[in-house]
Amino acid sequence: GTDKLYVPVEQIDLVMKYVGSEGKEPKIYKLGGTDWKKVKKKVQSSVQDIADDLIKLYAEREAAVGYAYSPDGDLQKDFETSFAYQETDDQLRSIHEIKKDMERPRPMDRLLCGDVGYGKTEVAIRAAFKAIADGKQVAFLVPTTILAQQHHETLRERFQDYPINIGLLNRFRSKKQQTETIKGLKAGTIDIVVGTHRLLSKDIVYRDLGLLIIDEEQRFGVTHKEKIKKLKTNVDVLTLTATPIPRTLHMSMLGVRDLSVIETPPENRFPVQTYVMEYNGSLVREAIERELARDGQVYYLYNRVEDIERKAEEISMLVPDA
Template identity: 80%
Template sequence: METLEISGVHKDYLLLVYQGEDKLFIPVEQLDLVQKYVGAEGKAPKLNKLGGSEWKRVKTKVKASVQDIADDLIKLYAEREAEQGFAFSPDSDMQREFEDSFPYQETEDQARSIKEIKKDMERIRPMDRLLVGDVGYGKTEVALRAAFKAMMDGKQVAFLVPTTILAQQHYETMKERFQGFPVNIGLLSRFRTRKEQNETIKGLANGTVDIVVGTHRLLSKDVKYRDLGFLVVDEEQRFGVTHKEKIKQIRSKIDVLTLTATPIPRTLHMSMLGVRDLSVIETPPANRFPVQTYVTEQNNVLIREAIERELARDGQVYYLYNRVETILKKADEISALVPDARVAVAHGQMSESELESVILSFLEGEYDVLVTTTIIETGVDIPNVNTLFVQNADHMGLSQLYQLRGRVGRWNRIAYAYFMYQKDKILREEAEKRLQAIKEFTELGSGFKVAMRDLSIRGAGNILGAQQHGFIDSVGFDLYSQMLKDAIEARRPKEEKQEEVLPVEIDIQIDAYIPEYYITDSRQKIEMYKRFRNVTTEEELESLQSDMIDRFGEYPEEVEYLFSATELRIHALAVGIEQIKEEAKKITILFSEEGTKRIRGDLVMEVIAEFGRSVGVGMDGTALKLTMNIQNKSLQEWLFNVKTLTKNLKSALKEEDPAGKA
């Protein structure tokens, strides 16, 4: 970021350096033309010459590839839109009674997600929605309300989960939530005897079982449904390729809701491209604290003290150790370190009955520390566990670390998570980035942000075929996504296309920038300029003002002018102005052709009347043009007048008819 003075006006520019040390200064109001390069891990971008043809050639090649994908996606999207499913009825009295029996106040995001899901269910098109929300943020309750709605219309519901323990816990939750309502619940998992499983399968075939929860056992050939209408998939990324193929076969005609805390890059990307619908729960439940997160070298003194602190408040501890062959030795070490602690071991190579017995004993408080592998990642909800250790955390992926941290802090007491790596070990750059990210994202509700960061550390992965990998690396993930989005948009039917919002050019001679003495860090400066750029309403502008004061203190005059210029842009966008320019003691306000069509000439005359003879009106071709004389006026005075004029022009807009056309 560099501040340059041109014709007596100070402005901030982003300096780009090209191959051969060529330089280009980008004004901050055009920051949206610059994107951060995101490729696969360890992949450095290739620099091009300024004005050379190489970059254009690379983009042309990627564009051709992207157009093929866009065709596939549009076809997929059109097939999905054309598919006939079942349109569920509006909410019944019993639905309202069921929802009122929820013992907690639902959060704002929960309420919004429920509304979005129900709206989808009431359409004839089969639903395919992704519900993103942190562990313990109430995704299950949202899913159960949708499931109840399906059952009220006589449809059966399948609730697919990745682990036996989770299936058991969901089963218990369902028994509690559906108590007193005419709902028959089935459970299919390895923890059920053959006889119990057969009874459930029989009930699904003859329609006496309304909802079944289970692991991939639900996908077995012997499981047939009388009338399956709704499928909930919990943590889709935990299922293997063959399971996913079977899920695909089930899902073509029925409504599907996928729940996840940190979606895999591909799933998230598909949602962001509009191939899947997306709901996000970011608000934490009441009385929830962020988990205190530490990234540290392995240290026995720290481990002992943290376990003793947890035991002193009658809490429990997870110690994650991912090597089954030496896990018993690790449990003995912890017993020797804290002799008062009752230590148990759990891992995936134990028999089902053994594993269930250990987990249930731990759940009932018979043990203080559970030394375990990553099987707890999508495991049981134990609110009493509020200290977590992860040994060799540098070997794990970011979403996995985040998922693990979500196992603690699910109650109204402060929780602690220690991500440890071997002493004196030099960490790989990607591992360091992941550990840094997990430390940064401590605020509640960061799951979605973690998935986005994971995208930027790992690249997008295989979006639609391995051949795309090289293309993503050649232009970077952001630009690739933008090109794909543009290609999809170009192929959409006209009525579905999003109306393009044309940028407003504001060229006025004022010192509107962020001085270095106010924000010294370049990265923070870029972040703030991006926020200015993205503001589209007065409410967002006020929020940015209070944020700025909160973070950096009272702002100087230059930043005040930056807010004024942004306010001008907001008003201009609202009325269809494409340019506000200062030249020769005049301010010219030029409407776009579309903006000119949307405004009433007689009302424009009323608006400019209050400025007397200082504002003139005319045409530039087919576009409306206003000219304000600013001679003999101070900067503050004419700037205030221009803001008032552009704001008042909203009252001259033509009213829209119900069809949405002016």
């Protein structure tokens, strides 16, 4: 109604922004009524149910017996020294944590966070190599076709001196290529497969899957996540992400999932700088010119399709040399 509730300034931290489902008006309850209490109770019990399910799932994982990998051999050391760049301390620490997990009989469930270009892929590749060296197969699950192509190229480059067969499954592959890859996975002739959610199809059977690497898990839908969960039961899982989702982050904090973080940028890599300001033509010009002066490229994001051509003209008038 017209009731007011006054909050003392020193308790302003107790006032929080309402978070609810998008576009729905929150229902407001009468002060002093019991309705709000009932709603809170209901929500609490359903949250507990979800929590129970999660804890059960993770308890099963803890008790599950996976495969304990053997310690690093000379092959692994050779492979790691062939890396063209200097590893950062965080990279080395993450690699060490992941290997320690893989050598334990409990299935690994580790989240590897790090910004784009901070070297998560190399960490994942080393884990994959360790799995393959022990005769296991590796599945590398990515959200988009383009990413699958990119990772496939990277893997081919990194594994070129080793007898490792790499498969690729996405919609750019012909029917024949896909059938061959699927056959190879079943027979065990393919050691590592990179693919989109095509990897989660029913017709994919692994001879001996040992490690599942998931890139940007939050970009898969709910049904895909269910299928991923089924794959996960007793294989080691490494999830890579540049944007840790709060829920998964919490789980890592609670120790339900293990967490490795890469915070150090590689050499010669500057931190990303973000400015938020009102639109200003001369600033845009200055920013673009500075980027062109170092032979760089600029990406201008504009979200109104109807006058995007006019925007392009405006920019070309600002920077005629571009």
